Amino acid sequence: MRLVGIERARAVWLTGSVAVTLAPHAASLPSWLSAIAALMLLWQCWIVLHGLRLPSRWLLLIAVAGVMAAVVTTYRIPVGKDPGVALLAAFLCLKLLEARSPRDGYVVVFLCYFMQLAQFFANQTISTAGVTLLGTLVTTAALTTLNSNLLGTAERLRMSALMLAQAVPFMLILFVLFPRVDAPVWGLPANAFGGSTGLSDTMTPGSISDLTLSGAIAFRVRFDGFTPPPAQRYWRGPVMNDFDGRTWRVGTARMLSSVPYRVAGPRTFYELTLEPHNRLWLFALELPGAPPENAVLMSDYQLISKAPVRNRLRYSLSAYPALRGGLGEDRYVLQAAQHLPPDFNPRTRQLAQELRSANPDASALVAAALRHFLQSKFSYTLEPPLLGQHSVDEFLFDTRRGFCEHFASSFVFLMRAAGVPARVVTGYQGGEINPVDGYLEVRQSDAHAWAEVWVEDEGWLRVDPTATVAPSRVESGLAMAVPDRQLLPFALRSAFSWVREVRYRLDAANNTWNQWVLGYNPQRQKEFLQRLGMQAPDWHSMTVAMSVLCGLLMLGLAGWALAQRGRLDPLQRAWDRLSQKLAPAGLERKAWEGPLDYAQRVGVAVPRLASAMFEIARDYSGLRYGANAPATRDNAARRLIDKINRLHP
Amino acid sequence: MTLPAISRTIEQASRIILGKQSQIRLCLACLLAQGHLLIEDLPGVGKTTLAHLLAKLLGLQFQRIQFTSDMLPADIIGVSVFDRESGSFRFHPGPVFAQLVLADEVNRATPKAQSALLEAMEEQQVTAEGATHALPDPFFVIATQNPSYQVGTFPLPESQLDRFLMRIELGYPDRNAERALLQGESRRDMIAALEPTLTVGDLRDLQRAASAVHAADALLDYIQALVEHTRTSGLFASGLSPRAALALLAASRAWALIAGRDAVLPEDVQAVLPSVAGHRLKPAGESGGGTRLARTLIEAVALP
Known part of the structure; x- marks a missing residue:
């Protein structure tokens, strides 16, 4: 199966997001695994560049078995944080090599998201957060390729950035209000600090x-x-x-x-x-x-x-x-x-x-x-x-x-x-x-x-x-x-x-991050919420506040979307409604489809509707694209809207 | 409803060129939009027959120029010859002085000869030895070219391709059409026996009618969205020019007129887009060619 057009764009984006996701893991993964992952990514690049076939499933099956055996040998036990992350990293590369359908693409994208989260297992500095954000941006752009939307690179990134920006208010609400626990959720093992320097006894x-x-x-x-x-x-x-x-x-x-x-x-x-x-x-x-x-x-x-x-x-x-x-x-x-x-x-x-x-x-x-x-x-x-x-x-x-x-x-x-x-x-x-x-x-x-x-x-x-x-x-x-x-x-x-100046700024940024993001513990959360005016912030009230704020935000966004719709003229809304009416029958209008073509397609699929659809399409195209006097237009539009409302698929 | 003159022309043409109705309509639309036409296909699929047929049906005076690699501009434009009787040079008009010029295999000639024709197309006049000679009105050029991968071709540069309103491909006839072709009489004889369906005056009226077809704001929005997409999406090496946008609108109007409508619909734009934009668009990558690219363009842009 050679890759062309959208398939190719999809493969390029998916490969890119896997690379961006796994690169920061390279430091904490075993070196053999990093090398294998890099080789698999290069292989995938080669396949995409030259339009070659994806490797056969048998080959991949053998690779899966090999990687699992190697991980178990390296870590002794096949469960736990580090072996788990290592296995997922290998599987992500392998999944990419068998990504044929959009469904495989979704699996790759969501694995990428998870692996980005897993970066925080290793460390939680501000730079890790930056790298993760970059990965999320690229992966979300890759997600847009799965929806057969023809967009350019810049447009995909812009759309991805817009989606992440829309998520920011929700992120802030969850961050501030989600009830905090004292220990990190994933219980870092004691040896995570083996390398700490400091005074000794x-x-x-x-x-x-x-x-x-x-x-x-x-x-x-x-x-x-x-x-x-x-x-x-x-x-x-x-x-x-x-x-x-x-x-x-x-x-x-x-x-x-x-x-x-x-x-x-x-x-x-x-x-x-x-x-x-x-x-x-x-x-x-x-x-x-x-x-x-x-x-x-x-x-x-x-x-x-x-x-x-x-x-x-x-x-x-x-x-x-x-x-x-x-x-x-x-x-x-x-x-x-x-x-x-x-x-x-x-x-x-x-x-x-x-x-x-x-x-x-x-x-x-x-x-x-x-x-x-x-x-x-x-x-x-x-x-x-x-x-x-x-x-x-x-x-x-x-x-x-x-x-x-x-x-x-x-x-x-x-x-x-x-x-x-x-x-x-x-x-x-x-x-x-x-x-x-x-x-x-x-x-x-x-x-x-x-x-x-x-x-x-x-x-x-x-x-x-x-x-x-x-x-x-x-x-x-x-x-x-x-x-x-x-x-x-x-x-x-x-x-x-200037080195000192830069160092001061970096240290201050790190400190702010430590104090307010990593150091946002139950006590600081309580202080902060009290300063915001919550009398007794406890688990219960925080959950309620969180739900209410998220709900309000959702309503706001929905309202905004509706307002955008409301700006369309009634004729256009009726026309869209017609498409929605027919959608259950699989006859939704394609975004680029002209009215006559649409009516004909519906008429072929459901002959019972052919004449009604033809009339509607003729009237609609006359109203939307024809030259007509404003006085007669309103009446004609009303009649057309009635016709659309009366149509029962 | 389709104007009788147009439907008659299409009907007559379809009798001779079998199974190519949509190409015939496109050719007609191109002429009604007052543009020149480029037909690109393999030798022997009926390019010349189509051009000949159009000249005959439209009642136009017809000249054919066979382009070769040793051709000179004078072979197209004409030469001044010394007239011993009057003692001065006299201009002998070349084959370009005709209402419908068939420039056969235009990409076989060198760029120098090509540009002589293309200049005439642009200026509606030719200049030879300092004197300017007006070309007849109406003046159409139907150029044919072989696919550029064939040997011995000088591909037309983008700037010159842009002077053709449309580029169409004929393609092989389907099985039934080919059988009918094999069974029927000689096309040449059939064309010779045809009566013109239009006069030059009719043609002018139709051209005026085409340019008067209504294009609503919503439709202009759509054309602009299409053009905008070619410029910003990154799928194309270069976007469509304003000239291409004008060409798209003119061709859509002519198509709407042929379909018997008094207003342009998005369907009209979509019908002519592959022919109008196909030779003007180059993909950013190496994938896909002109017409297929135009199809993806259509499916990428929602109706406003």
Whole structure:
């Protein structure tokens, strides 16, 4: 069967929509399947271009069996999200190769729609939505070819765009009012976040400097009113208490039933949107007030969520920058904060003893240690030299080149060796205000580690040795603090201002998408609907509102369509009615058919109507195409309409 | 009702050219719309007979020019010869000076010779050695051409095809018509025995009547929709020109007159569209030829 005319246009459009639909899937499908799909599409193109025959059904049957076996071998199980999508992708290509009738075409089109939806299984970014929209546009244009309508390419796309535009109001109503559930409907498996970057619950030399190579957003913050200056923006994350000579680990901490300090002093409100990192901890500006819902405050002032953060999480918090915790700190906590592994770093221990004997007072000791850091000509670098067994010794006395984890780790070691309780706090420091939407963006490259020491009558004090060595790190960010030639995420470099401008805009667009589309959870839906004036938006009232609005919209569109019809003259309406009357007998007038031809066709099919139809067609063509005086025209038209009404097929 | 003169002409013609009534009607419509006609078909299907027959029935003075590849413009237009008696050049009119000119196998001649004829068609006059000579009135050209895939042809360019109001194809006769043809007497003798059914004066009256046939706004809308579709749908390499739209309207009017109507109906437009638009449309892709393309055009445009 060679393809000609409309068949060919149909095949071209269907192939195009399958290609546009499957292309974005290529990244998540197994590579062998992507390759096979591409080959099948090329085959189809070849068939269409050269007007060849479609492959035989036997061949396709064998291909179906082969693909199914391969998918089962690849995924082990034939059910589930990924194998399902893979199978459908293969079937879509195969269906295209056997698309002979319009019915096959419909199957291809609807499979395309479903596969476009399936893109959201893999990710839900704004660009995915854009790609999906493009696919839907092309597929809808392909759908028009199935209705044997002779249109040009531009006309098909225009019609498709028009149809999608008509769907927009319905989409908005459903989006805003469809009752939301907390978890994604298709229950993404936990491994979907396997690749998330972020801080971990251990810290070794190099673990944070590796992280700074990622320009990915860690979280975004919107301050309510006052925005703290960069040097005050310490976002507290995992607190490291246990040291084994090389690695710092999160220690044990108790869950607190209430905030352990009396909140006082100036207060900063903010709303934080955390990207999923598949860990329990939340980040908070020091020191946090009451914890958000589904989270608790630990005895080391860390916020811990009740479940790993696997979806983007938004929470509101207050912070008290002037507050200090731990005035009456527990004895066991303080003991644990002085513990050191024996047999490590003898030189540092000796330095600690010297400092201790010179400064019996703990505050003076801290100041003396910081002075030591300042005077010893340390340099702050993203590419520190490797360290051996006595890592703190080697860093403090030999290499003197390091990143924040080196400074924090050796400072805490020094303090503990001198008998002052101390611990490492990891988290993020700084962040950058996006001038486009005013959100503070904190990236992985803002990851930081600092120290906390406990001083009698003062409680836990934040000490950041990095800030002593490289003040620009906390005041202006990483890019200012490290030497020019070192590896940094491209976008952090300030040399290309237009790159930054573009990045700001992209980030702001992504943020809006995250906040309002992906982050439109039950709570935000409730807030939004209340702002719109719905008193108590619940499942029931939302369904009613949704139905009513959709119904009204439908009525509006129907009314508009009727109004368009009403503009036709009564004669034309009667003429159309005649065609509708005869439609059940399969004798509907074709859009291009002239009145006499129509009457003749009807007369041949139903001889009983021949003379009546002939009269009607003659009168109608006389009225519509003849030259007649307006006075006689109206009467003649009325008589004709009567005739049409009296005709009983 | 069909005018008696027209029905008589059609009836006479159908007796000679068997089974080709619709082509005969189209030819007549073309002449009534004052356009020139191009008949494209294989040799031997009756192109020349048809032209001859029309000349005879319409009572027109007839000349035939056989086009060949070594033909020169002077062979068509005529030459000036030095007259020894008067001592000056005298113009000897060529075969183009006739009321009905049959230009046989027009695509066998070189473009130079073709253009001499086509200029005459456009201007209704010829210019030879600086002097302008008016052509007779009425002046019709019926050109025949072989399908362009045949060897030794110079296809007419689009701009010259456009000067023909219609292009029709005759096609093989059907079985019964062919049998009747084989059994009957020589067509040439039958034509010689025919009496004209119209005078030149009758023909002029009919042409005037054709141009007076009413075309309602709804019908002009339809013609415009058709033309618009050829320009915007992307199915055609180029759309129909305003000249083509005028030709379509004129041909539709003549067709309506032949059908005995005083107003043009969409059916009239659809009947002449393949012949009027077929040689003016080129498909965007390689699929389908002129007349079939015109059919798809008709089915793509709804009546307004």
